[in-house]
Amino acid sequence: MSAGQSIDETVRAAEAAAAVEGRPPASAGAVIEVDRLTRKFNGFTAVDEVSFSIGRKEIFGFLGPNGAGKTTTISMLVTLLKPTSGKATLNGFDIATQQDAVRQSIGIVFQDPTLDDQLTARENLEFHAMLYNVPRSERESRARRVLGMVGLTDRAADRVETFSGGMKRRLEIARGLMHYPHVLFLDEPTLGLDPQTRSAIWEHVHELRAEYEITVFLTTHYMEEAENCDRIAIIDSGKIVALDTPGTLKHGVGGDIITLRSADSAATVAELKEMFQLEAAVKPASADTSGPAGDRIYLEVPNGRTLLPQILKSLTTEILSVAVREPTLDDVFLGLTGKQIREAPVDKMDAMKTRIRRRRSMGGHR
Amino acid sequence: MKRFRAVYIIWLRDLKRYFRDRARIIGSLASPIIFIFILGQGLASTIGQNLPVGGGSLDYKTFIFPGILGMTVLFAGVFASVSIVWDREFGFLKEMLVAPVPSWSIAVGKVISGATIASIQGCIMLLLAPFAGVSLSPLIIVELIPTLFLVACSMTGLGVLVASRLKSMQGFQMIMNFIMMPMFFISGAMFPLANAPTWMDTLSKVDPLTYGVDALRGIVLTGIPTRYAFTTDIAVIALLSAAMVAIAISTFSRQT
Numbered sequence: 001m002s003a004g005q006s007i008d009e010t011v012r013a014a015e016a017a018a019a020v021e022g023r024p025p026a027s028a029g030a031v032i033e034v035d036r037l038t039r040k041f042n043g044f045t046a047v048d049e050v051s052f053s054i055g056r057k058e059i060f061g062f063l064g065p066n067g068a069g070k071t072t073t074i075s076m077l078v079t080l081l082k083p084t085s086g087k088a089t090l091n092g093f094d095i096a097t098q099q100d101a102v103r104q105s106i107g108i109v110f111q112d113p114t115l116d117d118q119l120t121a122r123e124n125l126e127f128h129a130m131l132y133n134v135p136r137s138e139r140e141s142r143a144r145r146v147l148g149m150v151g152l153t154d155r156a157a158d159r160v161e162t163f164s165g166g167m168k169r170r171l172e173i174a175r176g177l178m179h180y181p182h183v184l185f186l187d188e189p190t191l192g193l194d195p196q197t198r199s200a201i202w203e204h205v206h207e208l209r210a211e212y213e214i215t216v217f218l219t220t221h222y223m224e225e226a227e228n229c230d231r232i233a234i235i236d237s238g239k240i241v242a243l244d245t246p247g248t249l250k251h252g253v254g255g256d257i258i259t260l261r262s263a264d265s266a267a268t269v270a271e272l273k274e275m276f277q278l279e280a281a282v283k284p285a286s287a288d289t290s291g292p293a294g295d296r297i298y299l300e301v302p303n304g305r306t307l308l309p310q311i312l313k314s315l316t317t318e319i320l321s322v323a324v325r326e327p328t329l330d331d332v333f334l335g336l337t338g339k340q341i342r343e344a345p346v347d348k349m350d351a352m353k354t355r356i357r358r359r360r361s362m363g364g365h366r
Numbered sequence: 367m368k369r370f371r372a373v374y375i376i377w378l379r380d381l382k383r384y385f386r387d388r389a390r391i392i393g394s395l396a397s398p399i400i401f402i403f404i405l406g407q408g409l410a411s412t413i414g415q416n417l418p419v420g421g422g423s424l425d426y427k428t429f430i431f432p433g434i435l436g437m438t439v440l441f442a443g444v445f446a447s448v449s450i451v452w453d454r455e456f457g458f459l460k461e462m463l464v465a466p467v468p469s470w471s472i473a474v475g476k477v478i479s480g481a482t483i484a485s486i487q488g489c490i491m492l493l494l495a496p497f498a499g500v501s502l503s504p505l506i507i508v509e510l511i512p513t514l515f516l517v518a519c520s521m522t523g524l525g526v527l528v529a530s531r532l533k534s535m536q537g538f539q540m541i542m543n544f545i546m547m548p549m550f551f552i553s554g555a556m557f558p559l560a561n562a563p564t565w566m567d568t569l570s571k572v573d574p575l576t577y578g579v580d581a582l583r584g585i586v587l588t589g590i591p592t593r594y595a596f597t598t599d600i601a602v603i604a605l606l607s608a609a610m611v612a613i614a615i616s617t618f619s620r621q622t
Contacts, residue, residue: 078464103466114457118383130375131465 027092376475433555523610
């Protein structure tokens, strides 16, 4: 098999994909191009001159605390919200002037479920297909395909009100694919789901990228999830503070993280500075830190495993516990913004929404 | 034609939901039945068999039957279109709003689906006609159905208008008490407006349901003189429906 032939096949496959009725042809170049996009609400700048571009088949993550501007950015890209200033194109279409073409090119899974729970899973898909101009002859086969993909084939004829939160989310992802979009937007796709469902959803995301040649744009405030992305933009207070691959971002932290717990934090910090010229950060144990209460002393060092024994030998203050680990995106976020992502203030509305969502996913709204 | 696709989809969805919800169909028939058989019967035994209407006299139950048809259409219509608020609360509205369809088609779809449902409810009520001393001929039914639908359109137009302002279902009780109940009672559905005080007479002239009930009464109770000519009724209702739907569309498009 020559190389030329396999390129031919690729081209043919691409042409076949483009020929699917209702799917706008793929534009050349970046699939999403954002140029100084800004959105203000009554003087408050929610999104502040954000610029980035996303390539085809990329999994792109928007990472930031609640209220950082993630959902506002998505709302603008999916044409639900008009930008105050700046420009963006999606699959070559302008989000401000070519709304319908943009909408036809994208699939969206919102934070809150948008299914009709009086209808069956298949009916939800059917209505979606009708709204998105999918030809009648294709509706059934596509519904079967996407339902199979998210493992809901045997629940197709059941009403959505009988579904669990995870099943609803999977059905929404399936629905977002019915019209073969170029970009799938996932706004906090795994919020409020158990770890098992969360990893299942991630499997689907990777599968569909491979199968549908799709670009995935997602927002999250789970650091572990962001690691699944090809590239991550870290957003804080409406601005992108870093944009790179998860690996490079972590690398930028500079080595390993040593965490110490000492009987006298202040003395330990002073000793570390004096003996090793190390700047240590002291943080009180927060609600979601596991282990006993008390301050944690954080150190960033290039080679934690070899340095730690020396530190322990030299320190005169009593050390209660130690840990060495490789940096995570949490550390990246901490380094860039000076705060931990989960400590970021959650406003009342968000907290309420989360509560309502939780109640609903347990089926308590009836 | 492509533009009306979304109208059809919304209509289809709402009708599917309607026929699936037996409790709603039965529940919404409860109050008309109570009005005819308890209130109607009770008052008939007090007022007697001879309610003076335009020179002649009528059984009270018979007199209110067209008014109860109007009431059914009013309540079913407004309730069906206020479901936009449910759709907003439970998210499905967003699915429609991000689809590549114009937003006016969502409002129009809701008006038409609500009017269809309200007309079906009205038709079910026709089964009670014999018990109210009303005899229906096929001709009457043929005239009645489009009239019911037209009256329903003005009511659902009002419903969509209200719904686009309403952020949660909690406000619905207010709408019920301050708009729908006065509309119903002032329309002349329950008593002849001939001897009503001036203020009520004036209010009844701006109540769309007055014209609806008048038209329905003219069709159902043949030979009974009506307040306005049938054509006047229909023209006013048609005009009001168009205005209501137009305002509903613009409010709905603006708020989203």
